[in-house]
Amino acid sequence: MQYPAPIAKLMEGFMKLPGIGPKTASRLAFYVLEMKEDDVLEFARSLVHAKRDLMYCSQCHHITDVDPCRICEDTSRDQTVICVVQDAKDVIAMEKMREYNGLYHVLHGAISPMDGIGPEDIYVAELIKRLQENENIQEVIIATNSTIEGEATAMYISRLMKPTGIKTTRIAHGLPIGGDLEYADEVTLSKALEGRREI
């Protein structure tokens, strides 16, 4: 016997989460014992609630508790632009910016032949179908990550979209704000130079 069974069990639960090893799990588990019972119950309920009540929006595939999601339903938003992102978290990052007012499409991944992820494993077909069914769309902004996979996905989608004639754009690459030229890597620098604009 080392830990009493309920603590060992709770530690196991914590250790299933990313970045939590035995030491952190033990610290968290002991902390839970000191928490108010109401807070613990609330936390336990929110775990189950989040897992059970969230789904993907049938239109944009963003996570949501109502279908269609609040962004798709919001008629005050610009219905002519769709921003394509890899992840639900990316939608939240975009929304935090408070400058984009169009719709989204979440791919839930990126094409990565190395990991055996092809176009059929992410929501690309759904995007094309959505564009065919909705004649309002005038621009598709591809905001996948600046990684090899993200770039490959952007390229693939832009090629698929050529026949539709809809304007397709890619977010800019370059030096991040606050970034130092001295410490920028060559690829970023080359992209920044390539994307230069008149001022």
Next chain:
Amino acid sequence: MQYPAPIAKLMEGFMKLPGIGPKTASRLAFYVLEMKEDDVLEFARSLVHAKRDLMYCSQCHHITDVDPCRICEDTSRDQTVICVVQDAKDVIAMEKMREYNGLYHVLHGAISPMDGIGPEDIYVAELIKRLQENENIQEVIIATNSTIEGEATAMYISRLMKPTGIKTTRIAHGLPIGGDLEYADEVTLSKALEGRREI
């Protein structure tokens, strides 16, 4: 709207835990959405279970799911020695060592006038009472931390125990194994010198 409500709620729950800020909370919450439902339910149940079913042992005040705890109940252990520690976690550290086979007494804190914690706020009186009621005890090992508070508590207990005539010992201070003399602080070094033994 940024996060759907169930996610925001779950993030709030995670953020109540120590060392978890908004970024980690968001990462963990999104991870939970990808977990198997059974695992999430199991985790939620273990939270409630740990909080509700654990209590302090009426004898040694270690956390336990049965009273008296498994250590106090274990007749194969040496019933003549009590090791006094600050925390339930210290019992687990001692048990991991697998060399100590006596009983424990958990104080749940240390005397700290700075924080307004006096002897009456920790389980000192219970220790003395336990020693008076149990005539088998031959030695009390004080294994509080090597901090000012731990030392003050050790001193206080040893003085209280003088009249009982029971042998009272304090765990050794000195250089940790693998420690470098060069990097040891003066107090540790002075304690190591003071506690030197013939070899």
